[in-house]
Amino acid sequence: MDKFFNFIKPYLDFIDSGKLYREPFSWIYIVISVLNLVLPLYMLISSVINGVFAAGFNFAIAxxxxxxxxxxxxxxxxxxxxxxxxxxxxxxxxxADFVATPVFAHFIQTFGEWAGTCLAIVGFFATVIFNIFFGKDAFWFASMIGLGAFQGGWINLVFLPILGFFIIIFSRFIAESARALAAIANNTRK
Structure with missing residues (x-):
């Protein structure tokens, strides 16, 4: 009768040890990393299929x-x-009693670093390229390739890198606060 009520113990031990949180998040990180390589290739292939190079020299080079x-x-x-x-x-x-909080905080930090970096780099260079090649029509071009949010004029050369920097700082602040809270809670228990 004891085995009937305790057969779930290995599963509960797996959850309580924190492996349930750490290992799947590691897999999620790997999937996201691969998507970072695949999505630009998908963008290139779908753009070629949709005739981006038939739209004119400026459009193709930009x-x-x-x-x-x-x-x-x-x-x-x-x-x-x-x-x-x-x-x-x-x-x-x-x-530790609080194992999911540091793992999720790490995800928030990594996501913020990724998003802020992408926004700063793509925003800065896309703004330069759009304005050089299209001037007043830059918003039209940016919208055509799905990057309309990056076209706000030359002000984006300053605004988007600063915004990306603050996204990195804010996500790091949130993550460090959550990890500090979990560390205090774990140390208080001890």
């Missing part, structure tokens, strides 16, 4: 330059998520 920036940012994103996939496994202590 698209290629923006795509190079996006591909470079995708490579940076790949490295960020890939390197952090190993770190998320070690982020929380074995046997």
């Amino acid at each position: 698209f290629l330059l923006v795509w190079i920036v996006i591909a470079f940012t995708g490579w940076l994103g790949f490295q960020l998520w890939w390197n952090r996939s190993k770190r998320v496994i070690a982020i929380s202590e074995e046997g």
Whole structure:
């Protein structure tokens, strides 16, 4: 009769040890890192199929330059998520009561670093490319390739990198606050 009520014990031990949180998050990081490599390729292939190079020389060159920036940012994103996939496994202590908080805080921090970096790099260079090639029609071009949010004129050369920087800082602040709270709670228990 005891085995009937205790067969779930290995599963509960797996949850309580924190492995349930750390290992799947590591897999999520790996999937996101691979998506950072695949999405620029998908963007290039779908744009070629939709005739981006038949739209004129300026349009094609501007698209290629923006795509190079996006591909470079995708490579940076790949490295960020890939390197952090190993770190998320070690982020929380074995046997601590609060194990999900540090892991999720690490995800928030990594996501913010990724989003802020992408916004700053793509926003800055896309603004330069759009305005050089299209001037007043830059918003039209940016909208055509799905980057309309990055076209607000030359002010984006300053605004988007600063916004990206603050996204990185804010996500780090939220993550560090959550980890500090979990560390205090775990140490108070001891």
